[in-house]
Amino acid sequence: MKIPKTIKKYKKRLIAYPKNTKEVSNIVKFSNKHGLNIIPLGGETNRVDGTKAVQKYKNLFISFSKMNKILEIDKDSLILTVESGVTLKKIHQKSQSKNLFFPVNIAPSDKCTIGGNISTNVGGLQTLRYGNIEDHINGLEVVMSDGTVLNYLSKLKKDNFGPKLWKIFCGSEGIFGIITKANLNLKPKKKFITTFFLEIKSLNKAILLFKELRHQFYDYLTSYEIIFPIPSSILLNKKSDFHLIVEIHSNEKNNFLKNLKNIFKKNLVEIIKIENNLKNSWIWKKREELVHIQKELNYNHKFDISLPLSQWKNFILKINKFTKKNTQFTSYFFGHLGDGNLHCNFKVENELKKDINILSEFIYDLTLSLNGSIAAEHGLGQKKNMLIKKYKSKEYYDFIKNLKNYLDPKKNLGANKLFKS
C-alpha cells in the first residue's frame, strides 16, 4: 500500500500527524480502504487503555499534536473555537487572559487535549457546580468513519433545528467518529477563590456538612473532595481522620468567610489550611500527590464509582464489613464526594487472580444494587470492555452495537473499546 505523507512509521507503529480536518478525512479514507483500526491520540492520560494498540489488528494512531490551535475567542457569544489537539491548560490560559473561565479542570490539564476530554466526557474537580464537559460544548466538527466531515459547529445558544446529534460523540472514546474541532462555552471569571483543607471525624459528618454548605452556597461551592483516613494518614504522615477540600468561587472578597467558619465550628470541623487565589496551591498539590502515592504503594485495583449521595454510607459500611472479613484487601478511597463519585482503590495482598475477581464482583454487584455506576468518569476503553455486556441491559447493549454498526460499518474506529468488537 502507498502510505500518505501524513502517516509515519515509528517503531513498527503507524502514526498520522494531520495538520487540518481535510488531512484527517484523507487518513480515515485510507484506513477504510486498507482495513486499519484507528486510534486517535490526545494526551494519552486516559486510565482505561483507550489509546493502547489492539492486538491482532493493524492499528493506525492519529496524533492531534499538529492540530493544536485556538481558532477564535468570541467575547460576545462567550464561545471559544478550538482544534481538538489543544491542551486543557491552554484553554484555561486563553480564557483567563480575557477574564473568562472554562469550568472543567483535571489534574493533568497540561497534557490532556480537548479532543480526549470530550471523547471521555471528562468530569473532574468542579463537576459538582458545573457538570461534565458535555455541558460546556456548543458544537463539534467530526470526521466520520468513511471520511465524511460533519460540521456541527455552532455559536447559537438556541438551536432545535433537529436534535443535537454531536452529543453522541461525548464519552464515546472515538468509536463513532473523530473530533476535529469544538465550540466551548465560557463563563465570566469569578474574582476570588477560597480553598479550605479540613479535617472531619466521619463520612456521615462530611455528608451532613456538604448538604448544609450546598444549601447555603449553592452557586459558589465548586469543589467538595474527600480523602479517607488511610490515604490521609499516608499523605500527612500522621494518624488522621477524613479530610476535605472545599472550594468557593465568588465575586465578593471574604464575604462568606465568617459564615463558613461558623458552620465548620458547628460541625466540629478542624480547619487545617485556608488559601486565597493561590496559583501554586499547597492543598491541590496534596490532592494530586494522592494519585502518585496510590501508584507507588500498589493500591492499583481501581474502581471509579458513582452513587446517589444517600447511598455512600451504606456502600462504605458494606465495604468495611467485606475488608474486615477478607483481610487481603486494603482500601484507599478519595474523590469527588460532592458529585457522588469516589475513586475506590484497593491493594490486594499477593495479587491472586482469584482474589482480584472476588473483589471486582463484590464492588460491581454492590454498586449496581445501590443504583450506582461502575464507570463514573474514566470511561471503559479496552480495560473495561466486558462490563456493558455483563452489567447493562440487553436492550442497551443491542442499541449501542446497532448504532456502532450504522456509524462504522467497516469497523475502522476503536476496535475493542467500550465493548468487544
Ligand SMILES: Cc1cc2nc3c(=O)[nH]c(=O)nc-3n(C[C@H](O)[C@H](O)[C@H](O)COP(=O)(O)OP(=O)(O)OC[C@H]3O[C@@H](n4cnc5c(N)ncnc54)[C@H](O)[C@@H]3O)c2cc1C
Ligand atoms: C492524574 C489523572 C487525573 C485524572 N483526573 C480525572 C478527573 O478528575 N476526571 C475525569 O473525568 N478524568 C480524569 N482523568 C482521566 C481523563 O479521562 C483523561 O485524563 C482525559 O480526559 C483524557 O484526555 P487525553 O487528551 O489524555 O485523551 P487520551 O487519553 O489520549 O484519549 C482518551 C480517549 O479518547 C480518544 N480520543 C482522543 N482524542 C480523540 C479525538 N480527537 N476524537 C475522538 N476520540 C479521541 C482516545 O482514542 C481514547 O479512547 C485523569 C487522568 C489522570 C492521569
